Amino acid sequence: MKLIRTGAEWNPLWLNHLQKKQQIGLVPTMGALHDGHLDLVIKSKATADLTVVSIFVNPTQFNNPEDFAKYPITLEADLQKLADERVDYVFLPSVETMYPAPTRLRFDFGDLERKLEGKFRPGHFNGVGVVVSKLFHLIRPQVAFFGQKDLQQVGIIKRLVNDLSFELKLEIVPTRREPDGLAMSSRNMRLSPIERKKAILLFTSLEKAKTELFAGKNWLEIQTQIKADFGNEPFANLEYFELVNPETFESYSQFDRYQKSFICVASYIGDTRLIDN
Structure with a gap:
């Protein structure tokens, strides 16, 4: 080398x-x-x-x-x-x-x-x-x-x-994840042990939203619930949780299972900003 x-x-x-x-x-x-x-x-x-x-x-x-x-x-x-x-x-x-x-x-x-x-x-x-x-x-x-x-x-x-x-x-x-689902990131090094445990909220929220979308639940209802979940976690400060077009990043107000979509999230955990999708 x-x-x-x-x-x-x-x-x-x-x-x-x-x-x-x-x-x-x-x-x-x-x-x-x-x-x-x-x-x-x-x-x-x-x-x-x-x-x-x-x-x-x-x-x-x-x-x-x-x-x-x-x-x-x-x-x-x-x-x-x-x-x-x-x-x-x-x-x-x-x-x-x-x-x-x-x-x-x-x-x-x-x-x-x-x-x-x-x-x-x-x-x-x-x-x-x-x-x-x-x-x-x-x-x-x-x-x-x-x-x-x-x-x-x-x-x-x-x-x-x-x-x-x-x-x-x-x-x-593709994104590499820790065994508990947290997306690997250099910023994870900055998390304290308790913040590291709380950071899994990003991944579990994405999984929860995906499951509920495919079960037929309305996207805006899901989004409202996820925002409430983050709001109830004192270590977290959510910036966005959006369903988007992966080419234009336009936010969707409803889910179409036949249209390619991504859910994107950004949140501070403590003073460390993390993203996932």
């Missing part, structure tokens, strides 16, 4: 692999790796000839400076996990490498970025769009891997790839 820190280091390596007609897979991460990240790595290794994992905590996608400051950094453990998976390259750029000057360019993803995550995290998706574009330009992969847990981010990146004609394929990997 080789560590690279700049585009200049990567360029001759990339050219060598290009000449050999080897396909490059990219797994973009912010570190604090868990088994969900490793699922992306495993998928990349099964799909591409070479796998590059980037680790970069991107400051421009944090609308809350405190959230950025508290983001867990576990680089030594991350590198060991990636070495164990026999990753080919790890890209470890500095902030100065990724942002040699302040980025003046701004992305506007239209209505897609003004709902759900975009509404509660203004500027977040602009930061995602900028950093993912930079990674695509620097690494030049033929395929990139993202997790379904960040569902709206996946929608943003699909639009980015289509609108800017990036010549790569996106692979979306």
Whole structure:
């Protein structure tokens, strides 16, 4: 496993692999790796000839400076996990490498970025769009891997790839869960033991809503009950619980079992914000 820190280091390596007609897979991460990240790595290794994992905590996608400051950094453990998976390259750029000057360019993803995550995290998706574009330009992969847990981010990146004609394929990997159902997330590291127990509310609420929808119950009634469930939990502070179109993220007021839909949830547990779908 080789560590690279700049585009200049990567360029001759990339050219060598290009000449050999080897396909490059990219797994973009912010570190604090868990088994969900490793699922992306495993998928990349099964799909591409070479796998590059980037680790970069991107400051421009944090609308809350405190959230950025508290983001867990576990680089030594991350590198060991990636070495164990026999990753080919790890890209470890500095902030100065990724942002040699302040980025003046701004992305506007239209209505897609003004709902759900975009509404509660203004500027977040602009930061995602900028950093993912930079990674695509620097690494030049033929395929990139993202997790379904960040569902709206996946929608943003699909639009980015289509609108800017990036010549790569996106692979979306299912969410990895803990044995009790909690979606794996680097942010879970910030939960206290009691908060970790309470965090299961996100998953159980999704499961409850899904079951009741298929049993024929009205969506708005379900939504009202779920909001009450969160309201009765002092550790939780619900931001949204919505039934949405997975392409436009338009919220539905009623459920159609023949129409593709996702239920998306975001809630603070203590002072840690978690999402699931």
